[in-house]
Amino acid sequence: MLNGNVSFWYRQTGFPERRPPLDGDLATDVCVVGGGFTGLWTAYYLKQADPELDVTVVEREFAGFGASGRNAGWLSCKIAGSAGTYARKRGREAVLALQREMIHTVDEVISVARTEGIEADIVKSGYLTVAHGAAQLPRLRTAYDQLRHWGGQDLEWLSAPRLAERLRLDGALAGYHNPHCARVHPAKLVRGLADAVEARGVRILESTPVTAIAPGRVSTPFGTIRADRIVRATEGFTSGIEGERRTWLPMNSSMIVTEPLPDELWKRLGWEGQELLSDATHAYTYGQRTADGRIAIGGRGVPYKFGSRTDRAGQTSADTVRALRRILTGLFPDTAEATIDHTWSGCWPCPATGAPRSATTPPPASVSPVDTSATAWPPPTSPGGPCAICCSATPPS
Numbered sequence: 365m366l367n368g369n370v371s372f373w374y375r376q377t378g379f380p381e382r383r384p385p386l387d388g389d390l391a392t393d394v395c396v397v398g399g400g401f402t403g404l405w406t407a408y409y410l411k412q413a414d415p416e417l418d419v420t421v422v423e424r425e426f427a428g429f430g431a432s433g434r435n436a437g438w439l440s441c442k443i444a445g446s447a448g449t450y451a452r453k454r455g456r457e458a459v460l461a462l463q464r465e466m467i468h469t470v471d472e473v474i475s476v477a478r479t480e481g482i483e484a485d486i487v488k489s490g491y492l493t494v495a496h497g498a499a500q501l502p503r504l505r506t507a508y509d510q511l512r513h514w515g516g517q518d519l520e521w522l523s524a525p526r527l528a529e530r531l532r533l534d535g536a537l538a539g540y541h542n543p544h545c546a547r548v549h550p551a552k553l554v555r556g557l558a559d560a561v562e563a564r565g566v567r568i569l570e571s572t573p574v575t576a577i578a579p580g581r582v583s584t585p586f587g588t589i590r591a592d593r594i595v596r597a598t599e600g601f602t603s604g605i606e607g608e609r610r611t612w613l614p615m616n617s618s619m620i621v622t623e624p625l626p627d628e629l630w631k632r633l634g635w636e637g638q639e640l641l642s643d644a645t646h647a648y649t650y651g652q653r654t655a656d657g658r659i660a661i662g663g664r665g666v667p668y669k670f671g672s673r674t675d676r677a678g679q680t681s682a683d684t685v686r687a688l689r690r691i692l693t694g695l696f697p698d699t700a701e702a703t704i705d706h707t708w709s710g711c712w713p714c715p716a717t718g719a720p721r722s723a724t725t726p727p728p729a730s731v732s733p734v735d736t737s738a739t740a741w742p743p744p745t746s747p748g749g750p751c752a753i754c755c756s757a758t759p760p761s
């Protein structure tokens with residue numbers, strides 16, 4: 365089993381050839397820091413709004429290195445965070461409008477992918493959430509009622525026999541289906557988006573770590589970028605930027621993927637629609653049937669690493685792998701003997717816990733600080749030798 369190495373998705377596609385880094389000082393209209401989905405979509409729509417705008421994306425590793433190239437491939441209409449909390453601040457109508465926009469965004473992404481010729485294994489069949497234990501049933505029903513209350517009128521409740529028409533899970537008691545979600549291959553989507561953004565004239569600088577962001581100025585070891593507007597799109601890695609240590613708490617999520625599963629198993633399971641899958645256990649679980657017939661499943665094994673640490677290469681602990689394996693076999697007992705090909709993790713910021721600047725405290729002496737050094741990924745190895753940190757792969761010469 366390969367552990368880390370960014371993600372299984374890159375094992376399938378291969379790592380991209382890096383774009384050149386910043387080479388001296390630069391002036392630009394908009395500087396986007398971070399080349400994940402947030403940064404790249406921002407650049408994409410800025411260029412669409414004003415093709416004359418000079419837009420620069422600065423990325424420490426390569427575009428798609430972060431959670432955007434590691435996630436579970438749920439292109440989803442789900443609202444992040446609590447609809448009830450948003451409604452208390454902005455009112456019910458605002459939440460319903462947000463939900464409509466999220467639903468629209470799923471189709472928008474698919475449409476852009478089509479227009480830009482991005483092949484990302486996209487199948488829009490929605491997602492299924494299932495209860496496979498008596499304790500899960502009331503939770504499933506509550507979640508279903510809540511989602512319908514906040515604009516999810518298209519949700520469909522599935523009794524056990526109706527669920528089995530889509531997916532035959534041992535012991536499943538019920539489920540619901542939300543049609544507004546698509547399965548994607550995250551690395552193919554984010555790399556394709558980076559190419560599309562570049563083709564529109566956006567400058568993407570890779571292997572360029574940003575060390576500090578100040579009004580009108582982005583600092584890197586290779587020069588300073590002056591910009592009228594700066595977009596910080598560093599997500600879970602934000603704590604590594606000077607002065608931002610406590611701006612967001614990085615939350616970690618991990619995944620495993622099986623080997624390609626045999627045809628007989630797929631026949632038993634059904635799952636021909638390739639819907640995304642989650643359940644109503646307390647632990648947050650999400651999975652997909654991959655285009656090449658594997659199950660990729662994830663959850664929050666170790667959600668927070670003390671001292672806001674992030675694992676740059678995406679390594680996962682043995683405990684987390686065991687926990688994910690239990691989730692997998694709990695849903696699919698027939699995979700008990702299946703080989704797990706790869707495990708990896710990534711981080712994103714907890715939307716609920718972004719602390720004010722005044723809460724900034726230095727890390728305890730016993731904790732190593734977040735690594736903000738200007739290393740490029742893959743990590744340095746002896747020339748031509750195997751990777752010393754996350755895998756035994758030999759780097760390309």
Ligand SMILES: Cc1cc2nc3c(=O)[nH]c(=O)nc-3n(C[C@H](O)[C@H](O)[C@H](O)COP(=O)(O)OP(=O)(O)OC[C@H]3O[C@@H](n4cnc5c(N)ncnc54)[C@H](O)[C@@H]3O)c2cc1C
Nearest residue numbers: 398400401402424430431432435436437438574599601710
């Ligand atoms: C395992 C896992 C599964 C997930 N599954 C799903 C899912 O199925 N569906 C879903 O909607 N969401 C999912 N998420 C969350 C989702 O992937 C993220 O919210 C999303 O990708 C964030 O995109 P981003 O561009 O904001 O951040 P990122 O993709 O993390 O991009 C940030 C970029 O900034 C760069 N960067 C960081 N610091 C610096 C610096 N100092 N200088 C320059 N560049 C820097 C990083 O290298 C990185 O490329 C998942 C997350 C994980 C970890």
